[in-house]
Amino acid sequence: MSEREKALKILRAVRQRIDPDVLARAQRVAFTQVGLEPPEAENEASRLFKLAMADGGRRRTEILSQLERKFRHKLN
Structure with missing residues (x-):
């Protein structure tokens, strides 16, 4: 294994x-410096949607149902 590896x-x-x-905060400070x-932080809904659609939508049903429950609860 080389030194770089x-x-x-x-x-x-x-x-x-x-x-x-902490890592996200350090990255924001580094950009500012x-x-x-x-870059604008990705919101939770967007992140979960992308996760649901990754790998051919393998976990799509599970994640989208969790999202639906969460946001339905906030609306009621």
């Missing part, structure tokens, strides 16, 4: 242990 493996392991909220506009 070892470093990438270590980076992946460290990145998996970082809290996703270099003078770029940070």
Whole structure:
């Protein structure tokens, strides 16, 4: 295994242990520091819809029913 592959493996392991909220905040700060506009965060409904449609829609029914229950509950 080359030095580059070892470093990438270590980076992946460290990145998996970082809290996703902290990682997102750090990425926004990094964009701001270099003078770029940070990309807009994807909302939960959009993220779940994309997850439902991934892999040929394998989990589509399960995820879309969860979404429907969640938003129906908020409307009532």
